[in-house]
Amino acid sequence: MRYLMLVLSTPDAPAEPGDVPRIEDWVRDTYDTGRAVLGDRLRPPADAVGVQVRAGEVIVTDGPFSETKEVVAGFDVLDAPDLDEAIRIAAAHPMAYTGALELRPFWPLGLDDGVPTEA
Amino acid sequence: MTDVGQAVSAAFRDEWPRVLAAVARSTGDLDLAEDCAQEAFAVALRTWERDGVPDRPGAWLTTTARNRALDRLRRRAVEAQKTATAARLAYRAGGVPGAEAGAAEPDPVGDTAVRTLDHAGWAAVGPEEPDGDLLRLVFTCCHPALPLEGRVALTLRSLTGMTTAQVARAFLVPETTMAQRLTRTKRKIHATGISFRVPPAELLHERVSAVLAVLYVLFTQGYDGWSEPADDAGGTAARRALGDDAVRAARLVARLLPDEPEATGLLALLLLQYSRREARLDLDGVPVVLDEQDRSLWREDEIAEGLAVLDDALANHRPGPYQVQAAIAALHARAATADDTDWAEITALYDVLLDMTRSPVVALNRAVAVGRLRGSEAGLIVLDEVAAAPELATYHLLPAVRADLLLRAGRPEEAAAEYRRALAQVDREGDRKLLRRRLAELSASLPAEL
Known part of the structure; x- marks a missing residue:
């Protein structure tokens, strides 16, 4: 199953988070085993660009749509056999100690299904 | 009831969770397992009459339920094949793929069926492993990713085989509310990819705590019914019976997790608290606080068992909140009268418990103990320190x-x-x-x- 793992920075970071794992180790362990397929850090909310179409017009706005205390600082797409494995991977991420991780299971649209590849 | 009817009822009581758990392991689908287990019991009613009660009713029921599940999955797979073929034909004919009725369902039933048929569980179905299956069932129902109310209801239903209506009655909610709660919970199991398995070692400790917490909520729901007036047209009886169910479930989980002293500690706690149930209301239907309870109404046999179980747990020298609470309950149980209560020891145990849990409710109870030990003014001072906690507002x-x-x-x-x-x-x-x-x-x- 695929999960989008949102890496969130939260305002209430613990003062003494304890032994935080190194991100390099996490990336190696997760990507080398094929448990993650794509991921990166994201520019801060100030660099966010909103796009909407209203009454046929493209409306571009500055900044994020939702003003939340948590900021999406990065993401990874996990490919895990089940939720517990995804939780295990998330719990090993350094941001689990100082921020928060949110796992969102994919809800496949199945747009590729049933379409024959031959002409 | 006929002999066969009685045999089926007995098998239902004794075997339901094992049958359910075995099929759920095979299919990885709790909902399907539930339906097939129910069908197996219905089939038993019909065929045991004709063929006699089998030597091993549990094995018979498991095999029957499992075969039903396999039949259904095969049928679903065939249906899925047909749908896929139809979609391809429609595409070739110039239609839009997936535009036909039912295609809006993003996880077509066939997909699940094919996946489930491939499920490793079918291959693993060989030697009977009822305890392992039960453990998987309990961990799945109590998964912390599920809403708490749903966990509690689903655990109760899975372990007892109670109908949705019965579960609803025990929790004093309308049946439709409970049906929705159960459906949503099972849907989330599927949607988030919760597997029917024992969690990985790294997560096991927290997950055991999660299971015990669900059992304790279940117990409290029942036990609180014993200090509520029994006048709401039978609902109280259904609610009180949850206490029995919770004790039975705790017994099962303590047996399944012999290396977890907290599981044994929870069983001890439940036994010791539950032993007092008959003394919790007076004849006017008014609750009686512990100090004023008629101790002759406490169940001596249950106290004796609770104390023995607690000793087993404590022998591991790995204390935890449930063991400490059980130790407190044990001190109350051992006191011949309220005045004989060892408040010094109880206060010391509350200190330990507060350290472990940082719970304001524990702090409140500690204030009571301090009040008994060192006088009411001392208790009031401790209470003032507790009172600011927002949880107690x-x-x-x-x-x-x-x-x-x-x-x-x-x-x-x-x-x-x-x-x-x-x-x-x-x-x-x-x-x-x-x-x-x-x-x-x-x-x-x-x-x-x-």
Whole structure:
């Protein structure tokens, strides 16, 4: 199953988070085993660009749509056999100690299904 | 009831969770397993009459339920094949793929069926492994990713085979509400990819705590029914019976997790608390606090078992909150009268428990113990330190405990004010009756101008 793992920075970071794992180790362990397929850090909310179409017009706005205390600082797409494995991977991420991780299971649209590849 | 009817009922009581768990392991689909287990019991009613009760009813039921599941999955797979073929044909004919009816369902049933048929569980179905299956069932139902109410209801239903209507009755909610709660919970199991398995080692410790927490919520729901007046047209009986179910479930989980002293500790705690159930209401339907309970109504056999189970748990020298709470309950159980209670030891145990849990409710109970040990004024000082906790802001037991301490300290006017405050916050009928009575007794003894 695929999960989008949102890496969130939260305002209430613990003062003494304890032994935080190194991100390099996490990336190696997760990507080398094929448990993650794509991921990166994201520019801060100030660099966010909103796009909407209203009454046929493209409306571009500055900044994020939702003003939340948590900021999406990065993401990874996990490919895990089940939720517990995804939780295990998330719990090993350094941001689990100082921020928060949110796992969102994919809800496949199945747009590729049933379409024959031959002409 | 006929002999066969009785045999099926007995098998249902004894074997339901094992049958369900075995099929759920094979299919990885709790919903399907539930349906097929139910069908197996229905089939048993018909065929045992004709062929006689099998030597091993549990094995018979498991095989029957499993075969039903396999049949259904094969049918679903065939259906899925047909749908896929139809979609391809429609595409070739120039239609839009997936535009036909039912295609809006993003996880077509066939996909699930094919996946489930491939499920490793079918291959693993060989030697009977009922305990492992039960453990998987419990961990799945109690997964912390599920909403708590759903976990509690699903665990109850899975372990007892109670119908949705029965579960609804026990939790005092309409049947439609409970049906929705169960459906949503099972849907989330599927949607989030919760597997029917024992969690990985890294997560096991927390997951055991999660299971025990669900059992304790279940127990509390039942046990609280014993301090509520039994006048709501039978609902109370259904609710009180949850206490039995919770004790049975705790017994099972303690057996399944022999290396987890907290599981044994929880069983001890439940046994010791539950032993007092008959003493929790007086003849007028007013709750009786522990100090004033008629101790001859406490179940001696259950206390004896609870104490023995607690000793087993403590022998591991790995204490935890449930063991400490059980140890406190044991001290109450051992005291011949309320005055004989070892408040020094109880206070010390509350210190330990508070350290472990940092729970304001524990802190409140500790204030009561300090009040007994070192006097009511000392108890009030401790209570003042607790009172600021936001979790207790609307908790009626905070002013109620303060009122009791004030009364014992010889400050009846202030006590009366606190009882009134508690009455304004209380949301349980039983406690309301008790507070009213306390206030009435107090008012009668106070000078008229108050």
